[in-house]
Amino acid sequence: MRQCSSLETDLDVVVSSHRSECMKPFAVLLSIVFALAGDSTHAADLDKLKVLYLGDPATPRGKQFEEFLRPNLGRVQVASRTAFKPAEANEFDVVLLDWPQSGSDYKGRQFLAPLGERADWTKPTVLVGSAGLNLAVAWKVRGGSG
């Protein structure tokens, strides 16, 4: 694991080591909506949701997501992130994109999003873990600084 660096103090180091792995699983209250960690969503709401999980279904991590999501949501389908076609999301309410960092450098290479083109993607989406970084690089949305 690499030590996280500050973008502002050492830009070159960070740019060449994008795997700045620097957040631990402890949530910190910043502003408003922390009630999301509480019991604010009714079971009935979740029972109606149709969810598509895009990741690596054959891995232990993919199976752990599937085992958790199936009994807690209305309809759950898991699919391979690498083989996904955006039209396959049409029938779902929300997509979970689980897209780990690959370890290779982003610079100088085309970096395609599994979800297709930014302008065409309309589905509400949860970006799990480093998916936010990967998608920020591919789509030029926020989340790619650090």
Next chain:
Amino acid sequence: MIERATPKAFRPPETNATVAMLPLVRDPARPWSPGWCTYPDGFDENPDIEIICGGENEKMARAAACWRQGNLLHFGFEQSPAEMNEKGRRLLLNCIAYITRFTEDRPIAVTQSVFAGPVALPRAYLDRRLGQNGDTSDSAWLLNNHLIDELKGRNRDVVRKWYTEYRPYLHPGADLKLEVDAEARTLGAPIDRVEFFDKAIAALRSGSDHTQAATRLLARYAPADSAHLDSPAAWDQWYNENRPYLFFSDQGDYRWYVDALAKKRGVPSKDLRGPARASRP
């Protein structure tokens, strides 16, 4: 909540020895794979962004862990549900339920990542160095050489005063370092305030020596889809229609954007924030 030792990156603003945090895993004592969080620079100016919570991290106290931009909800914690405790799993489920309400909102600004190649950096980095500390010693990678030479050796109060005056005119030059936009300065058109359009369109209308400069400024900073506007009257109409929905982003391209969702709903962008941007209850 439990008290955790205050991460070094949280100082300042944190001054206490510990910070209250909510563990999202069953065994807080063991090491866990790190996730991904994001600097929040410019978040307040972007109407499509809201922060849900931060996380223990090595960037800064305000770095965002769970946050939303348009129809994208970042759940930056890396652990699988099998590794999470009940709070962590509930946070994930509630994030899933929450984002389903945002069927119309979209990420708006174009913000190239620093990891994808050279990119202009936001003025927030200079805010801390020049605006707060009045210190140019660590600004050479952000500010162009001419300005560094000009400010070098000046006392801190003078640097702070200079920065306050010129910040609204800083933009990336050809080398992507920030420099003063001389044309904007001459017109007195701060590039990051809505008055920019008042000044630029007035100069366009005046037919004076500043007309060409105004044309270039509008091409440089106005929303990309306004490029077809070719007369003062057309700019006036566009501005009247879009003024309540405009916001400026210095996260990469230093450009104005129209908040399309706010415009569609007829609600000023400043008043359409956070959960109000949802399309479903």
